[in-house]
Amino acid sequence: MAKITIPLGPQHPALKEPENFMLVLDGEQICDATVNLGYNHRGVEKAAENRNYIQDIYLIERVCGICSHSHVSCYIGCVEEIAKAQVPDRAKAIRTLIAELERVHSHLLWLGVAAYEMGFETMFMYTWRDREQVLDCLEMITGNRVHYGINTIGGVRRDINAEQAKEVLSKIAFLEERTKYYVKLATEEPTILARTQNVGKLPNKVALERNAVGPTARASGVKMDIRKDEPYFIYDKLDFELITYHSEDVFGRVVVRVLELVESYKIIRQVLSALPEGPIAVKVPWKIPQGEAVFRYEAPRGEDIHYVKSNGTEIPERVKVRAPTLSNFQSIPYMLKGDYLADVPITIAAIDPCMSCTDRAVVYDAKKGKTQVFDWEELRKYSIEFYKKKGVNFSGK
Amino acid sequence: MSELIKEEELKKEIENKFAGSFYDLNISRKNRIWIGLNADKALEFMSFLKDRGYKHLSTITGFDEGENLGAIYHITDYHTLVNVKIRTPKNAPSLKTVRDIYPVCESFERELEDLFGIKIEGLPEGRNYPLPEGFPKGVHPLRKEVKLDELVKTLDSKEEK
Structure with a gap:
């Protein structure tokens, strides 16, 4: 033929x-x-060279509509390293909380999209309905559903109170129940198995060679998660599992993501039960001293990496953004x-x-x-x- | 400095093996090593890194320092990140491709070609990335001499035609 x-x-x-x-x-x-x-190509990197560090927070936040917290945290990590800012523990804890809520939001969204692409529209409706719960949490804490705007150089902009924490916990309890159902569905439902098993194979060796990152890599048995490999925020003090799976196919990617949801709930509980007292931000001067830094961050889709170079003024010399999807695209043809x-x-x-x-x-x-x-x-x-x-x-x- | 054992060891090894071929070598913090390397040693150095388990090329950042352009290769073993900085003169900017060592470099290197106008030797001809087809030739937007206002004007006038 x-x-x-x-x-x-x-x-x-x-x-x-x-x-x-x-x-x-x-x-x-x-x-x-x-x-x-x-x-x-939107020229975000060039635009960042023409704005000051604070304006860049809001620019970088708009690199992605789902990993908005990831990109900003990554960028801010670089700036804070150059400025040698001592971020308060409470701010780090709140950043971790938002990061995990964002992961829950992103994985639920993905689960729905994947179900939709398979033709399983009921599951798409279910997960997107449940995702509203986590979006409500984010809106309650930050004031926004998608572009949270919670980060600022030196800390976070909003504190969280006991009432909000309680509300988040109750919503997480609900989501945890729902996720149990999704785990069962994803691993036992024969129709899902038929559509995902042995589809889109990516052997471990190829995943390593082609720079697969995040859940895509972990479903091929690659033990990589920057939260474990190079802990930032307060991840070194938290107890959670690095989820890997060895089926090396789409099914594995589903399993890794639903099990990661469970880990995220665990993290959220731990953060809220031991929220450190104290200020939520330190003042950082507008002018950032000369220097350069790289920050790696585990976004819901994998390794996000930013590079910032400063020249002593309030405007960065160079900002480089590499989102996880670019890394994962190398594996698609295979x-x-x-x-x-x-x-x-x-x-x-x-x-x-x-x-x-x-x-x-x-x-x-x-x-x-x-x-x-x-x-x-x-x-x-x-x-x-x-x-x-x-x-x-x-x-x- | 007990925290930095791994970094210090790698630094020492680089100092022994590549003496005289770098202009800067420092550890900025745990898991971060920076090296400014002479361009002729680039490939040799990267194979050396890869042999030591630094198999993941996270990305390549281009930069413009005025007289020199260049690229920073961010290479990691998942824990420690080695940032290899290589300069090339602006009047004839050119770097060798690292394809044989890190096959995933292609889209990163095309970015250098498009956005900085650094010729990558050994990279096969391909379509523009990330700039669109029909973007004015010879305009490399991330170079410092390209000012935003003028760039917008150039692009607008092109669109009107």
């Missing part, structure tokens, strides 16, 4: 991170894939090779690429010279129908 090349992506104005995948197909199977990125076209949506979604990604696919038949245009929605439908024929069906119809 003639091989067919399909460009998947890149543009849709509603999505935040368009990218393009060139898929070479042999029948239903993918024999080669390449990734093209850069369709939405994961797709040998898979079916119908597995593309879930395999790409499994690295949790800020769910921006792709939305338009052009199918080009080399023999007939015909071009057919798929959008993401059609490809998703195609994937669900494809598996229905094989007896994998969530709707029961």
Whole structure:
């Protein structure tokens, strides 16, 4: 059969991170894939060189709509290291709390998206409904649902009181119950197993070689988590497990994320039960002395790394941002090779690429010279129908 | 300094092995080593790091120091981060690709090409990344001489056509 090349992506104005995948197909199977990125370069690094350190907090926060706390904490970590600011313990604890709430929010969101890509819409509704609880917690503590704006250089901007802590704990108790159900669902539900097991294989060796990070790497048995490897905030004082799994496929990525939810609840409880007393911020002068620093941070999607260089003024000389998805994209072509076209949506979604990604696919038949245009929605439908024929069906119809 | 045993050991080894080929070597804190290296030793040094377990190239940061451009390679063994700084003159900026040692470097190196105009020797021709197709040639936005206002004007005038 003639091989067919399909460009998947890149543009849709509603999505935040368009990218393009060139898929070479042999029948239903993918024999080669390449990734093209850069369709939405916003020049954040240049913009950061033209604003002062405080303004940059709010700029960097907008690098991502889900890991907003991750990026800001990472950037602020660099600035505080250069300025030699002694961040109070209470501020560190509050940052940890927000970080874990953010992880819960992100993993629940991902679980919903993954379920949706598989055609399991009920689970998508469930997880997104439950995610509202954690968004409510974030809104109560920080005043915002997505861009929290809680960080400032030298500490945090808002304190947390006993009442709020109590409220967070009660919501966490609810979520913990729900998560037990998701763990059961993700590990036992035959339809999920059929869609995820042995799909998007990424062997341990390849994961290491291709710089996989975060849950993607951990599902391939790579023991890496910056919270453990190079603890920041108060992670060195907390008791939690580094979750790894060895199935090296999409199923493993589901398992790692649901089990990480459980660990996050554990962390949140520990932080709230031993919240240190004291101030929540120290004053840091606007002008940051000369120097440079790098900070690594475990965002929900993996290793986030920022570099800041200062020149003695209130405006940074250079700010570099490398988000985890860029690192994980290197593994996608490998994961797709040998898979079916119908597995593309879930395999790409499994690295949790800020769910921006792709939305338009052009199918080009080399023999007939015909071009057919798929959008993401059609490809998703195609994937669900494809598996229905094989007896994998969530709707029961 | 008992905390920094691992860092001190690596530093000593670098001092012995690469004497005379670096202009700066320091430990800024636990898990952070900075080295300014002569460009001709770059590949040799990175293979040396990789052999010692520093297998994860986190990213590459480009920089503009006025007379020199350059890149910082952030390489880690998951715990300790070694920041390898390599300079190249601005009038003929060029660096060798580290593809043979760290195959994942491609998108990071394309960033250097696009945003700083550093020629990467050995990197195959490819599409622009991260700048869009049709971005004015010879404009490398992260260079210090590119001012934001002028950049916006250039891009706007291009769009009007």
